[in-house]
Amino acid sequence: MTIAGSPADQAAQGGGFRSAEGARKVPLRHPWWWVGGALLILVIGMFVQLLVTNKNMDWSTVLRFLFDGEILKGLLRTLELTVLAMVIGLALGILLAVMRLSANPLFRAVSWLWLWFFRGVPPLVQMVFWFNLATLLPKLKLGIPYGPVLASWDTNTVISAFTAAILGLSLTESAYAAEMIRAGIQAVSKGQTEAALSIGMSRFQVMRRVVLPQALRIVVPPIGNDLISMLKFTSLVSVLATPDLLYSAQMIYSRNYKTIPLLLVATIWYLVLTTLLTVAQQQVEKRLKTTHHRSGAMKNVKRLRFLPSFGKA
Amino acid sequence: MVPLLRVEKVNKAFGANHVLRDVSLDVHAGQVQCVIGPSGSGKSTLLRCVNRLEVPDSGHVYLDGQPMGFRWKGDALREMTSSQLAAQRRQMGMVFQGFHLFPHRRVIENVIEGPVVVGGVDRATARERAMELLSKVGLADKAEAYPDSLSGGQQQRVAIARSLAMRPKLMLFDEPTSALDPELVGDVLAVMRDLADEGMTMVVVTHEMGFARDVADHVVFMDGGCVVEAGPPGHIFGAPEHERTRSFLARVL
Numbered sequence: 001m002t003i004a005g006s007p008a009d010q011a012a013q014g015g016g017f018r019s020a021e022g023a024r025k026v027p028l029r030h031p032w033w034w035v036g037g038a039l040l041i042l043v044i045g046m047f048v049q050l051l052v053t054n055k056n057m058d059w060s061t062v063l064r065f066l067f068d069g070e071i072l073k074g075l076l077r078t079l080e081l082t083v084l085a086m087v088i089g090l091a092l093g094i095l096l097a098v099m100r101l102s103a104n105p106l107f108r109a110v111s112w113l114w115l116w117f118f119r120g121v122p123p124l125v126q127m128v129f130w131f132n133l134a135t136l137l138p139k140l141k142l143g144i145p146y147g148p149v150l151a152s153w154d155t156n157t158v159i160s161a162f163t164a165a166i167l168g169l170s171l172t173e174s175a176y177a178a179e180m181i182r183a184g185i186q187a188v189s190k191g192q193t194e195a196a197l198s199i200g201m202s203r204f205q206v207m208r209r210v211v212l213p214q215a216l217r218i219v220v221p222p223i224g225n226d227l228i229s230m231l232k233f234t235s236l237v238s239v240l241a242t243p244d245l246l247y248s249a250q251m252i253y254s255r256n257y258k259t260i261p262l263l264l265v266a267t268i269w270y271l272v273l274t275t276l277l278t279v280a281q282q283q284v285e286k287r288l289k290t291t292h293h294r295s296g297a298m299k300n301v302k303r304l305r306f307l308p309s310f311g312k313a
Numbered sequence: 314m315v316p317l318l319r320v321e322k323v324n325k326a327f328g329a330n331h332v333l334r335d336v337s338l339d340v341h342a343g344q345v346q347c348v349i350g351p352s353g354s355g356k357s358t359l360l361r362c363v364n365r366l367e368v369p370d371s372g373h374v375y376l377d378g379q380p381m382g383f384r385w386k387g388d389a390l391r392e393m394t395s396s397q398l399a400a401q402r403r404q405m406g407m408v409f410q411g412f413h414l415f416p417h418r419r420v421i422e423n424v425i426e427g428p429v430v431v432g433g434v435d436r437a438t439a440r441e442r443a444m445e446l447l448s449k450v451g452l453a454d455k456a457e458a459y460p461d462s463l464s465g466g467q468q469q470r471v472a473i474a475r476s477l478a479m480r481p482k483l484m485l486f487d488e489p490t491s492a493l494d495p496e497l498v499g500d501v502l503a504v505m506r507d508l509a510d511e512g513m514t515m516v517v518v519t520h521e522m523g524f525a526r527d528v529a530d531h532v533v534f535m536d537g538g539c540v541v542e543a544g545p546p547g548h549i550f551g552a553p554e555h556e557r558t559r560s561f562l563a564r565v566l
Protein backbone atom coordinates (compact mmCIF):
# COMPACT_ATOMS: atom_id res chain seq x y z
CA MET A 1 0.00 0.00 0.00
CA THR A 2 1.28 3.40 -0.86
CA ILE A 3 -0.50 5.71 1.45
CA ALA A 4 2.64 7.59 2.32
CA GLY A 5 1.89 11.25 2.49
CA SER A 6 -1.76 10.64 3.37
CA PRO A 7 -3.13 12.45 6.41
CA ALA A 8 -3.11 9.20 8.48
CA ASP A 9 0.55 8.64 7.73
CA GLN A 10 1.41 12.12 8.77
CA ALA A 11 -0.54 11.68 11.99
CA ALA A 12 1.39 8.47 12.78
CA GLN A 13 4.67 10.25 12.41
CA GLY A 14 3.41 12.93 14.71
CA GLY A 15 2.67 10.29 17.44
CA GLY A 16 -1.15 10.61 17.43
CA PHE A 17 -1.63 7.29 15.57
CA ARG A 18 -0.29 3.81 16.54
CA SER A 19 0.27 1.55 13.57
CA ALA A 20 -0.49 -2.18 14.07
CA GLU A 21 2.02 -3.17 11.45
CA GLY A 22 4.45 -5.85 12.65
CA ALA A 23 2.84 -6.26 16.11
CA ARG A 24 2.58 -9.78 17.59
CA LYS A 25 -0.97 -11.20 17.42
CA VAL A 26 -2.44 -13.24 20.29
CA PRO A 27 -5.28 -15.53 19.18
CA LEU A 28 -8.42 -15.89 21.33
CA ARG A 29 -8.13 -18.78 23.80
CA HIS A 30 -10.99 -21.24 24.36
CA PRO A 31 -10.47 -22.86 27.79
CA TRP A 32 -14.00 -24.32 27.89
CA TRP A 33 -13.32 -26.31 24.72
CA TRP A 34 -10.74 -28.25 26.66
CA VAL A 35 -13.04 -28.88 29.61
CA GLY A 36 -15.90 -30.01 27.39
CA GLY A 37 -13.56 -32.11 25.26
CA ALA A 38 -12.12 -33.88 28.31
CA LEU A 39 -15.63 -34.73 29.58
CA LEU A 40 -16.63 -36.14 26.18
CA ILE A 41 -13.48 -38.24 25.94
CA LEU A 42 -14.23 -39.67 29.38
CA VAL A 43 -17.79 -40.66 28.36
CA ILE A 44 -16.59 -42.12 25.07
CA GLY A 45 -13.88 -44.06 26.87
CA MET A 46 -16.41 -45.58 29.28
CA PHE A 47 -18.60 -46.57 26.34
CA VAL A 48 -15.72 -48.21 24.47
CA GLN A 49 -14.75 -50.05 27.65
CA LEU A 50 -18.31 -51.37 27.91
CA LEU A 51 -18.21 -52.52 24.29
CA VAL A 52 -14.89 -54.29 24.65
CA THR A 53 -15.04 -55.76 28.16
CA ASN A 54 -18.71 -56.76 28.52
CA LYS A 55 -18.73 -60.50 27.96
CA ASN A 56 -22.36 -60.46 26.80
CA MET A 57 -21.25 -58.60 23.67
CA ASP A 58 -19.50 -61.81 22.70
CA TRP A 59 -17.39 -60.42 19.87
CA SER A 60 -16.21 -63.84 18.77
CA THR A 61 -19.82 -64.81 17.98
CA VAL A 62 -20.31 -61.50 16.18
CA LEU A 63 -17.28 -62.26 14.01
CA ARG A 64 -18.41 -65.82 13.39
CA PHE A 65 -21.83 -64.73 12.10
CA LEU A 66 -20.81 -61.51 10.32
CA PHE A 67 -20.25 -63.38 7.04
CA ASP A 68 -22.63 -66.25 7.76
CA GLY A 69 -24.50 -67.48 4.65
CA GLU A 70 -27.92 -66.85 6.15
CA ILE A 71 -26.96 -63.31 7.18
CA LEU A 72 -25.54 -62.54 3.74
CA LYS A 73 -28.69 -63.83 2.08
CA GLY A 74 -30.72 -61.61 4.40
CA LEU A 75 -28.46 -58.69 3.48
CA LEU A 76 -29.13 -59.32 -0.20
CA ARG A 77 -32.87 -59.48 0.48
CA THR A 78 -32.67 -56.15 2.33
CA LEU A 79 -30.92 -54.56 -0.66
CA GLU A 80 -33.46 -56.07 -3.03
CA LEU A 81 -36.35 -54.65 -0.97
CA THR A 82 -34.69 -51.24 -0.78
CA VAL A 83 -34.04 -50.96 -4.51
CA LEU A 84 -37.42 -52.31 -5.62
CA ALA A 85 -39.43 -50.23 -3.16
CA MET A 86 -37.44 -47.14 -4.09
CA VAL A 87 -37.80 -47.60 -7.85
CA ILE A 88 -41.54 -48.26 -7.65
CA GLY A 89 -41.98 -45.45 -5.14
CA LEU A 90 -40.15 -42.94 -7.34
CA ALA A 91 -41.99 -43.94 -10.51
CA LEU A 92 -45.33 -43.55 -8.74
CA GLY A 93 -44.08 -40.36 -7.11
CA ILE A 94 -43.33 -38.78 -10.50
CA LEU A 95 -46.78 -39.73 -11.76
CA LEU A 96 -48.44 -38.37 -8.61
CA ALA A 97 -46.44 -35.13 -8.75
CA VAL A 98 -47.44 -34.51 -12.36
CA MET A 99 -51.07 -35.31 -11.50
CA ARG A 100 -50.91 -32.94 -8.53
CA LEU A 101 -49.86 -30.11 -10.87
CA SER A 102 -52.32 -31.05 -13.61
CA ALA A 103 -55.01 -28.68 -14.82
CA ASN A 104 -57.52 -31.50 -14.41
CA PRO A 105 -59.18 -31.14 -10.97
CA LEU A 106 -59.95 -34.87 -10.80
CA PHE A 107 -56.27 -35.77 -11.23
CA ARG A 108 -55.36 -33.26 -8.56
CA ALA A 109 -57.96 -34.64 -6.17
CA VAL A 110 -56.94 -38.27 -6.64
CA SER A 111 -53.29 -37.39 -6.15
CA TRP A 112 -54.14 -35.43 -3.00
CA LEU A 113 -56.18 -38.32 -1.63
CA TRP A 114 -53.39 -40.79 -2.35
CA LEU A 115 -50.85 -38.61 -0.58
CA TRP A 116 -53.17 -38.08 2.36
CA PHE A 117 -53.73 -41.81 2.77
CA PHE A 118 -50.28 -43.22 2.19
CA ARG A 119 -48.53 -40.52 4.18
CA GLY A 120 -51.00 -41.01 6.99
CA VAL A 121 -50.92 -44.79 7.40
CA PRO A 122 -47.70 -46.19 8.88
CA PRO A 123 -45.88 -48.56 6.50
CA LEU A 124 -45.98 -51.31 9.13
CA VAL A 125 -49.80 -51.14 9.33
CA GLN A 126 -49.95 -51.18 5.52
CA MET A 127 -47.73 -54.22 5.25
CA VAL A 128 -49.84 -56.23 7.66
CA PHE A 129 -52.94 -55.05 5.87
CA TRP A 130 -51.65 -56.03 2.42
CA PHE A 131 -50.50 -59.34 3.79
CA ASN A 132 -54.03 -60.06 4.99
CA LEU A 133 -55.71 -58.82 1.83
CA ALA A 134 -57.07 -62.30 1.14
CA THR A 135 -59.48 -61.97 4.05
CA LEU A 136 -61.01 -58.95 2.32
CA LEU A 137 -60.70 -60.08 -1.31
CA PRO A 138 -60.16 -63.85 -1.61
CA LYS A 139 -59.69 -63.62 -5.38
CA LEU A 140 -58.08 -60.97 -7.57
CA LYS A 141 -59.88 -60.76 -10.89
CA LEU A 142 -59.00 -59.04 -14.13
CA GLY A 143 -61.89 -58.29 -16.44
CA ILE A 144 -64.31 -55.70 -17.73
CA PRO A 145 -65.96 -53.83 -14.85
CA TYR A 146 -69.40 -55.34 -14.20
CA GLY A 147 -68.71 -57.58 -17.22
CA PRO A 148 -67.00 -60.90 -17.85
CA VAL A 149 -63.92 -61.91 -15.87
CA LEU A 150 -60.89 -62.56 -18.04
CA ALA A 151 -58.50 -63.92 -15.44
CA SER A 152 -58.53 -64.57 -11.76
CA TRP A 153 -55.89 -65.38 -9.17
CA ASP A 154 -55.91 -66.56 -5.62
CA THR A 155 -55.02 -63.47 -3.55
CA ASN A 156 -52.76 -65.44 -1.23
CA THR A 157 -50.54 -66.60 -4.08
CA VAL A 158 -50.24 -63.07 -5.54
CA ILE A 159 -49.64 -61.27 -2.25
CA SER A 160 -46.70 -63.05 -0.69
CA ALA A 161 -44.99 -61.58 2.34
CA PHE A 162 -42.47 -60.10 -0.08
CA THR A 163 -45.13 -58.40 -2.25
CA ALA A 164 -46.91 -57.11 0.84
CA ALA A 165 -43.63 -55.66 2.07
CA ILE A 166 -42.89 -54.03 -1.29
CA LEU A 167 -46.41 -52.57 -1.44
CA GLY A 168 -46.22 -51.11 2.05
CA LEU A 169 -42.78 -49.59 1.53
CA SER A 170 -43.18 -48.33 -2.03
CA LEU A 171 -46.63 -46.80 -1.57
CA THR A 172 -45.41 -44.87 1.47
CA GLU A 173 -42.34 -43.76 -0.47
CA SER A 174 -44.50 -42.72 -3.44
CA ALA A 175 -46.32 -40.20 -1.26
CA TYR A 176 -43.12 -38.65 0.07
CA ALA A 177 -41.39 -38.71 -3.31
CA ALA A 178 -44.40 -37.05 -4.94
CA GLU A 179 -44.15 -34.07 -2.61
CA MET A 180 -40.43 -33.67 -3.24
CA ILE A 181 -40.73 -34.03 -6.99
CA ARG A 182 -43.60 -31.57 -7.06
CA ALA A 183 -41.39 -29.03 -5.30
CA GLY A 184 -38.64 -29.83 -7.82
CA ILE A 185 -40.96 -29.31 -10.78
CA GLN A 186 -42.14 -26.02 -9.35
CA ALA A 187 -38.53 -24.93 -8.91
CA VAL A 188 -37.88 -25.19 -12.66
CA SER A 189 -38.52 -21.75 -14.10
CA LYS A 190 -41.66 -21.15 -16.13
CA GLY A 191 -39.48 -19.80 -18.91
CA GLN A 192 -38.22 -23.33 -19.56
CA THR A 193 -41.74 -24.53 -20.25
CA GLU A 194 -42.46 -21.54 -22.46
CA ALA A 195 -39.27 -21.94 -24.46
CA ALA A 196 -40.04 -25.63 -24.98
CA LEU A 197 -43.62 -24.85 -26.03
CA SER A 198 -42.36 -22.19 -28.42
CA ILE A 199 -40.32 -24.73 -30.39
CA GLY A 200 -43.47 -26.77 -30.79
CA MET A 201 -43.23 -29.36 -28.03
CA SER A 202 -46.43 -30.88 -26.70
CA ARG A 203 -47.19 -30.63 -22.98
CA PHE A 204 -46.03 -34.21 -22.53
CA GLN A 205 -42.74 -33.60 -24.35
CA VAL A 206 -42.12 -30.46 -22.30
CA MET A 207 -42.56 -32.43 -19.10
CA ARG A 208 -40.47 -35.43 -20.19
CA ARG A 209 -37.62 -33.67 -21.98
CA VAL A 210 -37.29 -30.31 -20.27
CA VAL A 211 -38.99 -30.02 -16.88
CA LEU A 212 -38.56 -33.46 -15.29
CA PRO A 213 -34.84 -33.88 -16.05
CA GLN A 214 -34.18 -30.55 -14.34
CA ALA A 215 -36.62 -31.21 -11.50
CA LEU A 216 -35.07 -34.60 -10.74
CA ARG A 217 -31.59 -33.10 -10.55
CA ILE A 218 -32.93 -30.67 -7.97
CA VAL A 219 -34.40 -33.46 -5.85
CA VAL A 220 -31.38 -35.79 -5.95
CA PRO A 221 -30.21 -34.80 -2.43
CA PRO A 222 -33.56 -35.37 -0.67
CA ILE A 223 -34.13 -38.58 -2.65
CA GLY A 224 -30.73 -39.75 -1.40
CA ASN A 225 -31.94 -39.17 2.16
CA ASP A 226 -35.05 -41.18 1.40
CA LEU A 227 -32.97 -44.03 0.06
CA ILE A 228 -31.08 -44.21 3.33
CA SER A 229 -34.31 -44.14 5.35
CA MET A 230 -35.75 -46.80 3.08
CA LEU A 231 -32.83 -49.11 3.76
CA LYS A 232 -33.63 -48.91 7.46
CA PHE A 233 -37.39 -49.11 7.04
CA THR A 234 -37.01 -52.46 5.26
CA SER A 235 -36.31 -53.96 8.67
CA LEU A 236 -40.06 -53.64 9.29
CA VAL A 237 -40.62 -56.63 6.99
CA SER A 238 -39.37 -58.93 9.74
CA VAL A 239 -42.94 -58.85 11.14
CA LEU A 240 -44.09 -60.60 7.95
CA ALA A 241 -41.39 -63.27 8.42
CA THR A 242 -39.60 -62.08 5.28
CA PRO A 243 -35.98 -63.16 5.70
CA ASP A 244 -34.27 -59.79 5.42
CA LEU A 245 -31.14 -58.86 7.33
CA LEU A 246 -32.91 -58.33 10.67
CA TYR A 247 -35.17 -61.38 10.39
CA SER A 248 -32.23 -63.62 9.46
CA ALA A 249 -30.42 -62.46 12.58
CA GLN A 250 -33.57 -63.06 14.64
CA MET A 251 -33.91 -66.59 13.24
CA ILE A 252 -30.37 -67.42 14.23
CA TYR A 253 -30.65 -66.07 17.77
CA SER A 254 -33.94 -67.84 18.28
CA ARG A 255 -31.92 -71.04 17.79
CA ASN A 256 -28.73 -70.23 19.68
CA TYR A 257 -30.03 -67.54 22.12
CA LYS A 258 -27.11 -65.20 21.24
CA THR A 259 -29.47 -62.25 20.94
CA ILE A 260 -27.11 -59.33 21.45
CA PRO A 261 -24.26 -60.60 19.22
CA LEU A 262 -26.62 -61.23 16.33
CA LEU A 263 -28.32 -57.87 16.72
CA LEU A 264 -24.80 -56.45 16.60
CA VAL A 265 -24.18 -58.29 13.34
CA ALA A 266 -27.30 -56.72 11.84
CA THR A 267 -26.35 -53.31 13.24
CA ILE A 268 -22.88 -53.49 11.74
CA TRP A 269 -24.27 -54.33 8.29
CA TYR A 270 -26.88 -51.56 8.45
CA LEU A 271 -24.16 -49.10 9.39
CA VAL A 272 -21.89 -50.30 6.58
CA LEU A 273 -24.68 -49.88 4.03
CA THR A 274 -25.84 -46.46 5.26
CA THR A 275 -22.22 -45.28 5.33
CA LEU A 276 -21.69 -46.38 1.73
CA LEU A 277 -24.92 -44.66 0.68
CA THR A 278 -23.99 -41.50 2.56
CA VAL A 279 -20.61 -41.34 0.83
CA ALA A 280 -22.26 -41.94 -2.55
CA GLN A 281 -24.82 -39.24 -1.81
CA GLN A 282 -22.10 -36.73 -0.90
CA GLN A 283 -20.24 -37.47 -4.12
CA VAL A 284 -23.36 -36.98 -6.20
CA GLU A 285 -24.18 -33.73 -4.46
CA LYS A 286 -20.65 -32.46 -4.95
CA ARG A 287 -20.85 -33.15 -8.67
CA LEU A 288 -24.25 -31.53 -8.93
CA LYS A 289 -22.86 -28.43 -7.27
CA THR A 290 -19.88 -28.19 -9.59
CA THR A 291 -21.99 -28.58 -12.73
CA HIS A 292 -24.05 -25.62 -11.63
CA HIS A 293 -20.86 -23.69 -11.18
CA ARG A 294 -19.64 -21.88 -14.25
CA SER A 295 -15.99 -22.86 -14.36
CA GLY A 296 -16.50 -26.46 -13.34
CA ALA A 297 -19.34 -27.04 -15.74
CA MET A 298 -17.41 -28.59 -18.59
CA LYS A 299 -15.16 -30.92 -16.63
CA ASN A 300 -17.80 -32.68 -14.60
CA VAL A 301 -20.55 -33.11 -17.07
CA LYS A 302 -19.48 -36.44 -18.50
CA ARG A 303 -19.53 -38.05 -15.12
CA LEU A 304 -23.08 -36.87 -14.56
CA ARG A 305 -24.43 -39.30 -17.12
CA PHE A 306 -25.64 -41.80 -14.56
CA LEU A 307 -27.97 -39.30 -12.97
CA PRO A 308 -31.67 -39.52 -13.75
CA SER A 309 -32.02 -38.38 -17.32
CA PHE A 310 -35.19 -39.03 -19.22
CA GLY A 311 -34.44 -39.33 -22.88
CA LYS A 312 -30.93 -38.60 -23.98
CA ALA A 313 -30.17 -35.79 -26.35
CA MET B 314 -52.99 -10.57 -50.07
CA VAL B 315 -53.49 -12.63 -46.92
CA PRO B 316 -51.08 -11.38 -44.26
CA LEU B 317 -48.75 -13.99 -42.78
CA LEU B 318 -49.82 -12.85 -39.33
CA ARG B 319 -52.96 -11.00 -38.43
CA VAL B 320 -53.90 -9.90 -34.94
CA GLU B 321 -57.55 -8.97 -34.79
CA LYS B 322 -59.07 -7.00 -31.91
CA VAL B 323 -57.24 -8.95 -29.23
CA ASN B 324 -58.10 -8.22 -25.62
CA LYS B 325 -56.34 -9.60 -22.60
CA ALA B 326 -56.78 -8.85 -18.92
CA PHE B 327 -55.01 -10.21 -15.86
CA GLY B 328 -57.59 -9.75 -13.13
CA ALA B 329 -58.54 -6.08 -13.11
CA ASN B 330 -55.50 -5.17 -15.18
CA HIS B 331 -56.63 -4.74 -18.78
CA VAL B 332 -53.35 -5.31 -20.61
CA LEU B 333 -54.45 -5.38 -24.25
CA ARG B 334 -57.38 -3.42 -25.64
CA ASP B 335 -58.62 -4.26 -29.12
CA VAL B 336 -55.13 -4.62 -30.53
CA SER B 337 -54.99 -5.31 -34.25
CA LEU B 338 -52.07 -5.52 -36.63
CA ASP B 339 -51.03 -7.22 -39.86
CA VAL B 340 -47.59 -8.56 -40.65
CA HIS B 341 -46.84 -9.52 -44.24
CA ALA B 342 -44.28 -12.10 -45.28
CA GLY B 343 -40.78 -10.64 -45.29
CA GLN B 344 -41.71 -7.68 -43.14
CA VAL B 345 -39.87 -6.63 -40.01
CA GLN B 346 -42.16 -4.95 -37.53
CA CYS B 347 -40.88 -3.39 -34.34
CA VAL B 348 -43.21 -2.85 -31.43
CA ILE B 349 -42.10 -0.02 -29.16
CA GLY B 350 -43.65 1.68 -26.16
CA PRO B 351 -43.24 2.26 -22.44
CA SER B 352 -42.95 -0.63 -19.95
CA GLY B 353 -46.30 -2.13 -19.11
CA SER B 354 -47.85 -1.04 -22.38
CA GLY B 355 -48.70 -4.65 -23.27
CA LYS B 356 -46.01 -5.28 -25.90
CA SER B 357 -44.81 -8.55 -24.42
CA THR B 358 -48.30 -9.78 -23.71
CA LEU B 359 -49.15 -9.10 -27.34
CA LEU B 360 -46.31 -11.35 -28.50
CA ARG B 361 -47.29 -14.04 -26.03
CA CYS B 362 -50.86 -13.89 -27.30
CA VAL B 363 -49.56 -14.30 -30.85
CA ASN B 364 -48.12 -17.74 -30.18
CA ARG B 365 -50.75 -18.47 -27.58
CA LEU B 366 -48.52 -18.75 -24.55
CA GLU B 367 -51.28 -16.48 -23.29
CA VAL B 368 -54.81 -17.12 -24.46
CA PRO B 369 -56.55 -13.90 -25.56
CA ASP B 370 -59.80 -13.11 -23.73
CA SER B 371 -61.34 -12.07 -27.01
CA GLY B 372 -60.20 -11.48 -30.56
CA HIS B 373 -58.14 -13.80 -32.75
CA VAL B 374 -54.67 -14.29 -34.10
CA TYR B 375 -54.32 -15.74 -37.61
CA LEU B 376 -51.26 -17.42 -39.00
CA ASP B 377 -51.46 -17.87 -42.77
CA GLY B 378 -55.14 -17.09 -42.51
CA GLN B 379 -55.76 -19.88 -39.99
CA PRO B 380 -56.94 -18.88 -36.51
CA MET B 381 -54.40 -19.80 -33.82
CA GLY B 382 -55.66 -22.44 -31.44
CA PHE B 383 -58.82 -23.23 -33.42
CA ARG B 384 -59.97 -25.22 -36.44
CA TRP B 385 -62.88 -24.43 -38.63
CA LYS B 386 -65.64 -27.00 -38.25
CA GLY B 387 -68.38 -25.81 -40.57
CA ASP B 388 -69.16 -22.34 -39.26
CA ALA B 389 -67.87 -23.06 -35.79
CA LEU B 390 -64.38 -22.77 -34.33
CA ARG B 391 -63.31 -25.90 -32.56
CA GLU B 392 -60.54 -25.58 -29.97
CA MET B 393 -57.35 -27.43 -30.92
CA THR B 394 -55.78 -30.25 -28.98
CA SER B 395 -52.45 -29.58 -27.33
CA SER B 396 -50.57 -31.38 -30.10
CA GLN B 397 -52.43 -29.55 -32.88
CA LEU B 398 -51.59 -26.27 -31.17
CA ALA B 399 -47.97 -27.40 -30.84
CA ALA B 400 -47.84 -28.07 -34.59
CA GLN B 401 -49.14 -24.56 -35.24
CA ARG B 402 -46.79 -22.99 -32.73
CA ARG B 403 -43.70 -24.49 -34.25
CA GLN B 404 -44.27 -22.43 -37.37
CA MET B 405 -43.17 -19.41 -35.36
CA GLY B 406 -40.01 -19.06 -33.38
CA MET B 407 -39.84 -17.05 -30.20
CA VAL B 408 -36.83 -15.47 -28.54
CA PHE B 409 -37.25 -14.46 -24.92
CA GLN B 410 -35.76 -11.69 -22.85
CA GLY B 411 -34.33 -14.29 -20.45
CA PHE B 412 -32.97 -16.67 -23.18
CA HIS B 413 -34.38 -19.78 -21.46
CA LEU B 414 -31.85 -22.19 -22.92
CA PHE B 415 -32.14 -25.72 -21.54
CA PRO B 416 -29.39 -25.70 -18.90
CA HIS B 417 -29.07 -29.49 -18.75
CA ARG B 418 -28.18 -29.78 -22.43
CA ARG B 419 -25.17 -28.67 -24.43
CA VAL B 420 -25.47 -25.81 -26.89
CA ILE B 421 -25.69 -28.15 -29.88
CA GLU B 422 -28.26 -30.29 -28.08
CA ASN B 423 -30.34 -27.20 -27.39
CA VAL B 424 -30.40 -26.45 -31.09
CA ILE B 425 -31.21 -29.97 -32.32
CA GLU B 426 -33.80 -30.62 -29.60
CA GLY B 427 -36.69 -29.17 -31.60
CA PRO B 428 -35.92 -30.73 -35.00
CA VAL B 429 -35.23 -34.17 -33.50
CA VAL B 430 -37.96 -34.38 -30.87
CA VAL B 431 -40.68 -32.37 -32.55
CA GLY B 432 -39.74 -32.44 -36.22
CA GLY B 433 -38.64 -36.07 -36.42
CA VAL B 434 -35.43 -35.11 -38.24
CA ASP B 435 -32.67 -37.68 -37.82
CA ARG B 436 -29.90 -36.72 -35.46
CA ALA B 437 -27.06 -36.50 -38.00
CA THR B 438 -28.99 -34.21 -40.34
CA ALA B 439 -30.15 -32.09 -37.42
CA ARG B 440 -26.59 -31.76 -36.14
CA GLU B 441 -25.30 -30.67 -39.51
CA ARG B 442 -27.94 -27.99 -39.83
CA ALA B 443 -27.45 -26.95 -36.20
CA MET B 444 -23.75 -26.40 -36.85
CA GLU B 445 -24.62 -24.20 -39.82
CA LEU B 446 -26.94 -22.16 -37.63
CA LEU B 447 -24.35 -21.89 -34.87
CA SER B 448 -21.77 -20.67 -37.39
CA LYS B 449 -24.28 -18.15 -38.60
CA VAL B 450 -24.67 -16.71 -35.09
CA GLY B 451 -20.89 -16.94 -34.63
CA LEU B 452 -20.85 -19.66 -31.99
CA ALA B 453 -19.77 -22.83 -33.80
CA ASP B 454 -16.87 -23.16 -31.37
CA LYS B 455 -19.27 -23.28 -28.41
CA ALA B 456 -21.29 -26.23 -29.70
CA GLU B 457 -20.19 -28.59 -26.95
CA ALA B 458 -20.37 -26.05 -24.14
CA TYR B 459 -23.13 -25.88 -21.58
CA PRO B 460 -25.28 -22.74 -21.61
CA ASP B 461 -24.22 -21.51 -18.18
CA SER B 462 -20.62 -21.16 -19.38
CA LEU B 463 -21.70 -18.64 -22.04
CA SER B 464 -22.23 -14.90 -21.71
CA GLY B 465 -25.75 -13.52 -21.94
CA GLY B 466 -25.19 -12.33 -25.48
CA GLN B 467 -23.91 -15.74 -26.54
CA GLN B 468 -26.84 -17.46 -24.86
CA GLN B 469 -29.26 -15.23 -26.69
CA ARG B 470 -27.62 -16.02 -30.02
CA VAL B 471 -27.91 -19.74 -29.25
CA ALA B 472 -31.58 -19.16 -28.42
CA ILE B 473 -32.02 -17.54 -31.84
CA ALA B 474 -30.33 -20.53 -33.49
CA ARG B 475 -32.58 -22.90 -31.51
CA SER B 476 -35.67 -21.12 -32.84
CA LEU B 477 -34.34 -20.98 -36.41
CA ALA B 478 -33.68 -24.74 -36.33
CA MET B 479 -37.44 -25.26 -36.57
CA ARG B 480 -37.45 -23.32 -39.88
CA PRO B 481 -40.16 -20.95 -38.68
CA LYS B 482 -42.16 -18.75 -41.05
CA LEU B 483 -42.06 -15.99 -38.51
CA MET B 484 -39.80 -14.99 -35.64
CA LEU B 485 -41.04 -13.26 -32.51
CA PHE B 486 -38.50 -11.40 -30.38
CA ASP B 487 -39.55 -10.38 -26.88
CA GLU B 488 -37.10 -7.69 -25.77
CA PRO B 489 -34.16 -9.86 -26.81
CA THR B 490 -31.47 -7.46 -25.64
CA SER B 491 -33.03 -6.04 -22.48
CA ALA B 492 -31.30 -8.50 -20.14
CA LEU B 493 -27.87 -8.03 -21.69
CA ASP B 494 -24.87 -6.00 -20.63
CA PRO B 495 -24.62 -3.01 -22.99
CA GLU B 496 -21.45 -4.23 -24.70
CA LEU B 497 -23.13 -7.53 -25.65
CA VAL B 498 -26.21 -5.99 -27.25
CA GLY B 499 -24.48 -5.30 -30.55
CA ASP B 500 -23.70 -8.97 -31.34
CA VAL B 501 -27.31 -10.00 -30.88
CA LEU B 502 -28.63 -7.08 -32.90
CA ALA B 503 -26.16 -7.91 -35.68
CA VAL B 504 -27.55 -11.45 -35.90
CA MET B 505 -31.08 -10.05 -36.04
CA ARG B 506 -30.07 -7.61 -38.75
CA ASP B 507 -28.66 -10.49 -40.84
CA LEU B 508 -31.91 -12.38 -40.40
CA ALA B 509 -33.90 -9.38 -41.56
CA ASP B 510 -31.63 -9.02 -44.58
CA GLU B 511 -32.30 -12.64 -45.51
CA GLY B 512 -35.98 -11.83 -45.65
CA MET B 513 -37.15 -13.42 -42.39
CA THR B 514 -40.50 -12.12 -41.20
CA MET B 515 -39.98 -10.70 -37.74
CA VAL B 516 -41.98 -9.07 -34.98
CA VAL B 517 -39.60 -7.44 -32.53
CA VAL B 518 -40.60 -5.96 -29.21
CA THR B 519 -37.66 -3.73 -28.36
CA HIS B 520 -36.29 -0.73 -26.57
CA GLU B 521 -33.49 -0.43 -29.15
CA MET B 522 -34.74 2.60 -31.08
CA GLY B 523 -31.71 2.56 -33.38
CA PHE B 524 -32.55 -0.97 -34.47
CA ALA B 525 -36.21 -0.09 -34.98
CA ARG B 526 -35.31 2.93 -37.08
CA ASP B 527 -32.73 1.15 -39.25
CA VAL B 528 -34.16 -2.33 -39.68
CA ALA B 529 -37.93 -2.18 -39.29
CA ASP B 530 -40.28 -1.79 -42.25
CA HIS B 531 -43.04 -0.86 -39.91
CA VAL B 532 -43.04 0.47 -36.38
CA VAL B 533 -45.93 0.03 -33.95
CA PHE B 534 -46.14 2.30 -30.93
CA MET B 535 -48.17 0.93 -28.04
CA ASP B 536 -49.25 2.61 -24.84
CA GLY B 537 -51.76 1.58 -22.22
CA GLY B 538 -52.61 -1.66 -24.02
CA CYS B 539 -53.55 0.08 -27.29
CA VAL B 540 -51.81 0.57 -30.58
CA VAL B 541 -51.50 4.34 -30.56
CA GLU B 542 -49.76 4.80 -33.85
CA ALA B 543 -48.16 2.63 -36.51
CA GLY B 544 -46.30 3.33 -39.70
CA PRO B 545 -42.94 3.31 -41.44
CA PRO B 546 -40.04 4.20 -39.14
CA GLY B 547 -39.46 7.47 -40.97
CA HIS B 548 -42.95 8.52 -40.07
CA ILE B 549 -42.97 7.31 -36.45
CA PHE B 550 -39.54 8.67 -35.61
CA GLY B 551 -39.61 11.67 -37.93
CA ALA B 552 -43.11 13.00 -37.72
CA PRO B 553 -45.20 11.25 -35.06
CA GLU B 554 -48.81 12.39 -35.08
CA HIS B 555 -49.77 11.60 -31.52
CA GLU B 556 -48.71 13.49 -28.45
CA ARG B 557 -48.10 10.20 -26.55
CA THR B 558 -45.73 8.99 -29.26
CA ARG B 559 -43.87 12.29 -29.23
CA SER B 560 -43.46 12.33 -25.46
CA PHE B 561 -42.32 8.67 -25.38
CA LEU B 562 -39.74 9.28 -28.10
CA ALA B 563 -38.58 12.44 -26.39
CA ARG B 564 -37.88 10.39 -23.27
CA VAL B 565 -36.01 7.51 -24.94
CA LEU B 566 -34.10 9.17 -27.76
